[in-house]
Amino acid sequence: MVNIDFPGALIYLPISSLRKRNMRPNKRDELVRKALKVFYRNGFHATGMDKLVVETGVSKTSMYKHFRTKEELILAALRLRDENFRNWLYRRMEEGADTPKAQLLAMFDALGEWFSEPEFQGCMFIKASAEYQNPKDPIHVQAAEHKRLISEHIREIARASGAHDPEDLSDQLMVLAEGAIVLSVMNVGGDQAAIAKRAAIALIERALTPHDLQG
Amino acid sequence: MVNIDFPGALIYLPISSLRKRNMRPNKRDELVRKALKVFYRNGFHATGMDKLVVETGVSKTSMYKHFRTKEELILAALRLRDENFRNWLYRRMEEGADTPKAQLLAMFDALGEWFSEPEFQGCMFIKASAEYQNPKDPIHVQAAEHKRLISEHIREIARASGAHDPEDLSDQLMVLAEGAIVLSVMNVGGDQAAIAKRAAIALIERALTPHDLQG
DNA sequence: CGGTACATTTACAGATCAGTAAAGTTTACA
DNA sequence: TGTAAACTTTACTGATCTGTAAATGTACCG
Known part of the structure; x- marks a missing residue:
């Protein structure tokens, strides 16, 4: 079929x-x-x-x-959202970013745009995994897969950036991105995208600096 | 009342x-x-x-x-969870941490313990805000208040740590903590507490280093 | 012992839940 | 224009939802 x-x-x-x-x-x-x-x-x-x-x-x-079933409809909706969101995010990361480092930072600018949308409603996949918490639930599995795909994309860019430990760098940037989303939804503090971006800058600079130049 | x-x-x-x-x-x-x-x-x-x-x-x-109503029962349950969780977290952060910097890092060790619990079920407040997304919903409001209380606690410790910009540092650490929780629930990548802790170390070191010594 | 406050069981209301059956209507296309 | 697929309305099932009513049970207390 x-x-x-x-x-x-x-x-x-x-x-x-x-x-x-x-x-x-x-x-x-x-x-x-x-x-x-x-x-x-x-x-x-x-x-x-x-x-x-x-x-x-x-x-x-x-x-x-x-x-x-309703579950199948939810899964189809999540697939559509996954495609829409990742297409949008990846495009935003490529636009006007000529280096891998700039691309990584552009992710946080994109998040900032997203958070500022008047109809911002948080991450549909975080919400899905919250409502269907069983790790074996197909909805939970698919939501996690969305995060994994983004994670892998970031990892590839981090590898191209010349960081000594691109896996660790991309893991850290993913944590920043997800944290910014959560706190933005809950309206805690100020501009979470800007906060996360400042942290990302520090972490990326550090990852691109040779070890023998670090304190 | x-x-x-x-x-x-x-x-x-x-x-x-x-x-x-x-x-x-x-x-x-x-x-x-x-x-x-x-x-x-x-x-x-x-x-x-x-x-x-x-x-x-x-x-x-x-x-x-x-x-x-059911809503009132949910609110009462969230209040209890808030008290239990913050008591636990704050105690874990104080135990065997003699400096503010050590306390901040101890938060990520505590998160690591939490994530490793066999019955780890994610953050109840993130889940609550995901199920009741309307920012005016009393359940959403109370969930956000929980995060705000923790955020304020971290901010106080950051102020005592001697960081040049303790507000920014604490904001960044909060983002790391929330991101680690989310990715841990969704089982994306490895030990999110350890990843977040490594990022936290870098950010704290940076915040404690005088500007004229930074590259 | 008797009264009061609280708990219980049982039953119910009215709405909504996911999902189905049957039969009629529209549409595509040969 | 005939036909089949796609789509519709209508009505239904049985379960479950939040919330309530009424009658009964029970522990404390003067």
Whole structure:
């Protein structure tokens, strides 16, 4: 069976299926997009299928034709969010950053933009792992996978930066990023992206300085 | 209005006032303690009052005599968790740490102990703020207050440490701590407490070094 | 002993939960 | 235009949700 859940794969479907009524995309894709918004805004347990019927305009029977369970719909929404977020983040890190070091720092500028959005609602994957805490739960697994993918991306850039211990550096930068997200959601203190960026600068400078020059 | 929910305050209330409110602190306290465990393990929305009846052995009617709503019970459980956790953390930070710098680093050792507990279940307040995302929601507000209290404690120690910018240092250490918690819950990477501690060491050393000695 | 305060059990209300069945309507396309 | 797939409405299941009512049990206390 073809995996048509993954949004990136949808463009390979015949155009004919997307035609008619202002090039309106597949109902299924639209459902996932709208469900994502509702889950993101309201939480997973707090969002019932009846609410999704109202908010998405898709009938309940149609939903269950596309997804056998609510869990499958949540997983599809998380996949879409993962793709959207990582595409956005990676693009923001590349734009106008010519060195690996600048790319790493650009991550914190991107976080700052994200936090400043009026509709900022925190990290959907942290929320997912909080609501589905069992490490074996598919939702928890998928949320963790999102963090792992970002972590690996940062690691590659850290390797290219010339740091003596790129693994340790990237691990530390990930901790800073996640901490900034959490404190930003809870509105504790000031500009968490700026705080994390200052720390990141210190850690990166240190990682790029030869050992024999360090105190 | 007297705050009679806060467990530590109960002993200061005259018995007569407890009688008038139809409250026996022992039963009530026991209910909160058991409810805390269930909420912590299962989540808030996923835990129904009927489940609490089974898990705590307290009848539903009795619960609603003590707490008018589920939300009030959750708030009481969060207050208890806040007291328990901060007492534990602050004690761990003082034990065998003779300097402010050692106390700050001891926080990450404490986090390491916490993460290693077989029944480690993440931060209850991050989970609460994730399930009740509305910043005006009393549960969200109380969860944020917990982080703010810890943040203030760290800030005081940073001030005593002699760092040039103790506010910035403590903000950065808080970011590291929260990030370590999140990544630890999601099981991304290795020992997040150790990673955060290494970053903390670098940041603290830097903050304690006079500017004219820095590169 | 009798009264009061609190606890209990049992049952229920009304809403909402995830998920399904049946049958009618729209759409795509040959 | 015929046909099949996709989509719809309507109604339903049985479980579970928060919260309440009523009757009963029980421990303390004058």
